[in-house]
Amino acid sequence: MTTPARRCRARGCSLVLLIGLALSAGCTWRSAPTRFYVLAEVPRSTAAARSAEAGRGPTLGVGPITLPGYLERANIVTRRGEELDVADYDRWGEPLSDSV
Structure with a gap:
């Protein structure tokens, strides 16, 4: 009882x-694992490489490059029109301004 x-x-x-x-x-x-990304140089085509080695053809320089303020963060940001999407688990391996 x-x-x-x-x-x-x-x-x-x-x-x-x-x-x-x-x-x-x-x-x-x-939580989901964080993934890190870096920018890599695009390999030249064989014709462009030969032209550069031979000293033929015009050379083009670009700079200085400035990035919008919303890109100055560790998270990867994508833009669709007026909308920004900040990735939760995708990050840059180094400051983006150092990679460009």
């Missing part, structure tokens, strides 16, 4: 156990 005090104690223990399980389940949650 159970008394009201025992029932209350059993409910309290059950509640503590349930809260403990919920908290431990929250601690095991893993």
Whole structure:
């Protein structure tokens, strides 16, 4: 035969156990892995390489390059029209301004 005090104690223990399980389940949650990217130089075509080696053809220089302020962050930002999308787990391996 159970008394009201025992029932209350059993409910309290059950509640503590349930809260403990919920908290431990929250601690095991893993987020998606962060991926890092860098810009790489595009290899020249063979014809362009031969032309550059022979000293023929025009040479074109571009610079200085300035980036919009919204790109000066570690996260990769893409733009579609007026909308910016900041990636949660995709990041630049180095400051983008150093890569361009």
